[in-house]
Amino acid sequence: DSGVTQTPKHLITATGQRVTLRCSPRSGDLSVYWYQQSLDQGLQFLIQYYNGEERAKGNILERFSAQQFPDLHSELNLSSLELGDSALYFCASSVDLAGRNEQYFGPGTRLTVT
């Protein structure tokens, strides 16, 4: 158990809908990262927050947004969903900024868009 929790575990929704994925980092970790993993794309970095502030952006679509709240939990909002958004979405946390610290990954949310 990494100490990172993600809800829900599974999500099935229709094209055009909007969903919210939630992540609680390990106790004491200030950085939260979001990743998307699909079969053909591997693990893709989406966005990073550090103590409530956005610090880095990766290949995140404009239809996607995220935020980190004062209690450090984070939410990833996906809107106008398309079939291609079906993937595993992972949240990770680390005590400090990336690179020099290991990241702890949650169990993931499996999103299926039908």
Add this chain to the structure above:
Amino acid sequence: SQKIEQNSEALNIQEGKTATLTCNYTNYSPAYLQWYRQDPGRGPVFLLLIRENEKEKRKERLKVTFDTTLKQSLFHITASQPADSATYLCALADYYKLSFGAGTTVTVRA
């Protein structure tokens, strides 16, 4: 653009042998390099971190090397066991984020 390549999609080895995985990168000067293990349907698990000024790092049966001139990292699993079967991901790090390779799937036969 930045590119991270991990060797052959799958590696099949006999129990007790050493598995060697390769991670090559281009157009990148990472300060850190990390290796993760991922089992099917689960989140990656951190294994080792090596800094650009370190040549080698060990942890139990795992060894990582980092050659910034060749732009390559090698990951070794010695005395492999069936429980080592998983996908291993190389990740290059700058200050803010990790960029992951596609991974190498290792299967250890008893």
